[in-house]
Amino acid sequence: MSSLRAIDLTVIDELVDFVRGRGYVLHFSDSTFAQFFATELDVDIYDSAYADFGGSKGKRLRCFLQKVDDRTALLTLKALWEHRVHHLLRAGQADPVNNAEACYLTLIKRLGGSPDDAQGPQEAPKVAFDQARIAKLRDDVLQLSSMEPHPRGYAFEAFLTSLFDLYGLRPREPFRNRGEQIDGSFVLANETYLLEAKWQSAPTGAVDLHGFQGKLDQKATWARGLFVSYSGFTDDGLFAFGRGKRVICMDGLDLFEMLERGLPLEHVLDRKVRRAAETGLPFARLRDLF
Numbered sequence: 001m002s003s004l005r006a007i008d009l010t011v012i013d014e015l016v017d018f019v020r021g022r023g024y025v026l027h028f029s030d031s032t033f034a035q036f037f038a039t040e041l042d043v044d045i046y047d048s049a050y051a052d053f054g055g056s057k058g059k060r061l062r063c064f065l066q067k068v069d070d071r072t073a074l075l076t077l078k079a080l081w082e083h084r085v086h087h088l089l090r091a092g093q094a095d096p097v098n099n100a101e102a103c104y105l106t107l108i109k110r111l112g113g114s115p116d117d118a119q120g121p122q123e124a125p126k127v128a129f130d131q132a133r134i135a136k137l138r139d140d141v142l143q144l145s146s147m148e149p150h151p152r153g154y155a156f157e158a159f160l161t162s163l164f165d166l167y168g169l170r171p172r173e174p175f176r177n178r179g180e181q182i183d184g185s186f187v188l189a190n191e192t193y194l195l196e197a198k199w200q201s202a203p204t205g206a207v208d209l210h211g212f213q214g215k216l217d218q219k220a221t222w223a224r225g226l227f228v229s230y231s232g233f234t235d236d237g238l239f240a241f242g243r244g245k246r247v248i249c250m251d252g253l254d255l256f257e258m259l260e261r262g263l264p265l266e267h268v269l270d271r272k273v274r275r276a277a278e279t280g281l282p283f284a285r286l287r288d289l290f
Contacts, residue, residue, distance in 0.1 A: 002065055002073040003110055009062050011103050016058070016080060018096045019087065023056035026080070027087050031263060031290040033057050038262045040079040041072065042131075046267045048189075074111040077104070133166055138259040141252075144199065156199045157183055160228060163255075167265040182215065186226075188269055194219065196227045199252075204229035205237035209247065209282075216246050226250060226269070233283055243280030248272045254286040263290065 004012075016025045025033060037045040045060055050067070053059040065073050081104055088095060097103070140159055144152055157174055161184060164171035169186040184195040196212040198204055209227065216225050223246070230252035238249075250272070258268050263286075271289040276282055 002068055002070050004065055004073060004107070008107055008110065009065065011107065012065065012077070013058060013062070014097055015084065015100060015103065016061070023058045025057040025061050026083055028057060029290070030057070031261060034264065034267065035262055036079070036083070041076060044264045044267070046264060070111045074108065077107055077111070133162075134259060134262065137163055137166065138256070141255060141259070149200070152199055153197075156230065157197050160184065160195065160197055163265060169266060188266060188273075191222070191224055193224045193226050196225065198228070199230040201231065203232040203234045203237070205234045206240035207237075209233070209237060209241040209249075213241075213245055213247055224248075227282075228255070230255070238281075238283055241282065243282075245282055247282050248276050249283035251283075251285075257286050261290075 013022075017023070019027050028036060034044070034046055037043045043064075045064060050060045050063045052063045065076065068076075095101075137159065140162075144155055144159065147155060161171045161173055164184075164186045169188055171186045172184055174181065174183050182194055183197045186193055186195065194216060196208075196215075198208065204227070208229075212225055212227055216223055225247040226249075227247055228250045232251040232253070233249055241247075248269070250269075254268070257263075258265065268286060268289070271286075272284055275284040275289060
């Protein structure tokens, strides 16, 4: 736990919400907020551990600053202050918060003065991003395109297993039930998802989507499905598949953009699940969700 008091957290709120209002943090969108924490601290700020007070960026920041040790809180505030100063300079505006720098320096002093003087962390924050593994997976998925179709299908399944494992989604490799093949499974938010993975030249149509839904219909009513088609899905196929199914969809562009932008897989899937719940549609592009 950090040394920050309730009144300190209120001061921090004032220092970071002046750009877009309460609940926001500076100029950050959801994706750039995630990228800030990934780059500066190697932390997944959208982990449920930081949602005790709510899901907004401001509430997640407050929860994070309370839970981590003083050195991590200090590093976080210094990085936020750099972004704050850069934003004000770029906008060419005076600081709208009275005595902002004095308030900031008071907070820094409370936490140890500077990263060089601060004690080492007693409670490390949840490390979420193994950047070397992310870079390798990004390279791996590009290299798969040069493989022959049959071995590429198996390699794609192995790639997805490694991806789910990286983000702690407890993947299970492909398995066979009587009369059917399942490409794997994983766990998201305590819900079990079956996996269908395809890498073929043509986009996936309604036949394959209905076939996967048929597999789900034979399982427990709480089972859900993720259909990953690297070549995407046809508009007619998605229309014929219809609404209100237990399947969400992901394509190759989603995968590449997720790895390129450093977005956590579980956060991407959570957004897709929520959009499907709100619209009934199985597929929403990542770029439309962030």
